Amino acid sequence: MTGTPRALVLGGSVFVGRNLVRTLVASGRQVSVLNRGRTPTELPPGVGHLAADRTDRASMQAALAGTEWDEIYDVSGFVMAAGGSDIDNLLDLVEGRVGRYVYVSSIMAYDQSLVGVFPWTEDLPTNRDGTGTYGGFKAVVEAAMLARHEARHFPVTIVRPAAIYGPDNNIYDMETPMWLRLRQHRPVLVPHGGLVVGSYGHVDDLCEAMVALATSPVSTGQVYNVTTDGVSVARYVEVLAAIVGVEPVVVPVPDAELTRIARPVFGHLFGVRHHALMATEKLRRDVGVLPRWDLRSGHQQTYEWFLARGWADLDGPLADPVWRSSWDFEAEAAFAAGLGWSPGAGR
Numbered sequence: 001m002t003g004t005p006r007a008l009v010l011g012g013s014v015f016v017g018r019n020l021v022r023t024l025v026a027s028g029r030q031v032s033v034l035n036r037g038r039t040p041t042e043l044p045p046g047v048g049h050l051a052a053d054r055t056d057r058a059s060m061q062a063a064l065a066g067t068e069w070d071e072i073y074d075v076s077g078f079v080m081a082a083g084g085s086d087i088d089n090l091l092d093l094v095e096g097r098v099g100r101y102v103y104v105s106s107i108m109a110y111d112q113s114l115v116g117v118f119p120w121t122e123d124l125p126t127n128r129d130g131t132g133t134y135g136g137f138k139a140v141v142e143a144a145m146l147a148r149h150e151a152r153h154f155p156v157t158i159v160r161p162a163a164i165y166g167p168d169n170n171i172y173d174m175e176t177p178m179w180l181r182l183r184q185h186r187p188v189l190v191p192h193g194g195l196v197v198g199s200y201g202h203v204d205d206l207c208e209a210m211v212a213l214a215t216s217p218v219s220t221g222q223v224y225n226v227t228t229d230g231v232s233v234a235r236y237v238e239v240l241a242a243i244v245g246v247e248p249v250v251v252p253v254p255d256a257e258l259t260r261i262a263r264p265v266f267g268h269l270f271g272v273r274h275h276a277l278m279a280t281e282k283l284r285r286d287v288g289v290l291p292r293w294d295l296r297s298g299h300q301q302t303y304e305w306f307l308a309r310g311w312a313d314l315d316g317p318l319a320d321p322v323w324r325s326s327w328d329f330e331a332e333a334a335f336a337a338g339l340g341w342s343p344g345a346g347r
Contacts, residue, residue, distance in 0.1 A: 005029045007214075008069045010054070011076030012043075014322075015168045016104065016203055020073055021047060023207040034063060035076065057089050070099040071214045087141045091148055100155045100214045105142055105223075107162040107199070107278060108135030115272065118197075119230075119279040122160070122223045142223070149221040157219045159210055162227040162278050163269055166203035166298065167305040170320040173267045175240065175299065177327035179306050180314060182244040185344075186329055187336035189266040191253040194234030198269045199278040201227035202293035202302075209289045216287050224286070229295040230277040233270050239296055243303050251336045263328065265335045 007024045011017035012033035024031045025044050032048035043049060052063035054076065072094060094101065111125040112135060126143070129136030148154040165175050181188050209226045213219045231239075241248040253266070268274065283289050293301065306312070319326040333343070 005070040007071040017075040020207045109138040158223040162199035173325040187251040199227040202298035205291040225278040
């Protein structure tokens with residue numbers, strides 16, 4: 001394959017895929033997107049579109065027939081957990097016709113019994129929960145790809161991000177509701193003394209790392225953690241509050257009270273299930289990739305996008321059909337009231 005690099009994005013309609021398409025276009029690549037075309041998305045000028053359903057082999061075969069790609073970026077893997085697609089079928093369709101296949105996995109592909117063991121490096125055990133769970137599905141797909149690389153030199157590179165944030169984030173229990181809590185002086189419920197640690201990475205840094213890995217001579221057959229800052233929940237709230245310019249109304253949740261929570265009243269990353277820190281030395285050593293955004297600057301840019309989006313005065317929750325994550329400020333306020341908080345506290 002010669003000339004302008006040809007890149008195919010599997011997905012490309014929301015968040016990571018959308019930002020990846022922009023990154024690839026800016027790099028000068030000839031870019032196409034393959035998805036079902038059901039999510040309204042305005043692609044940048046010159047970006048091609050292939051319509052296919054990954055759960056339908058005939059549909060994929062028709063869309064990919066006669067095509068060759070320098071790079072394929074697979075960012076639509078979670079949908080497949082629900083759809084039951086066979087990853088081997090997809091790899092059969094592109095094997096021998098792709099220069100590099102970059103698969104977006106997740107921190108959840110790690111064995112979750114490692115929670116609280118710091119840091120997580122790429123050689124640690126993976127999730128054994130099976131394809132019925134998000135992390136288990138990611139681990140199964142990773143294993144299939146790496147086995148194919150071992151047996152037939154399939155040119156795969158796997159990236160494992162942690163918490164991804166930034167413009168277009170469609171996981172609506174992360175920074176979007178946090179901006180609203182802070183702006184509207186709502187209670188910020190914080191369990192476990194705010195000591196739960198997580199790794200946060202800007203979507204642009206993830207996309208730029210993937211593009212760099214796709215052209216690296218040493219990354220084939222390798223797995224890379226891709227993220228930036230590891231911080232406690234307490235620090236996360238502090239940084240976002242400083243960006244908004246307010247004092248956060250933090251309501252600590254005693255451990256004894258956690259058993260009576262019937263529905264989510266704080267972001268999913270605040271719980272002990274996500275108490276993990278990812279190491280990124282391998283990415284820096286092999287590819288020399290350094291992030292452009294730290295926690296403060298990345299969230300400052302995201303907050304400016306949030307304001308430009310017109311969401312500063314949202315009067316109701318947002319929801320995404322894939323992730324099904326959202327917020328319920330009334331439930332949060334009711335739980336906070338049970339802990340002694342009252343409206344107007346902390347203003």
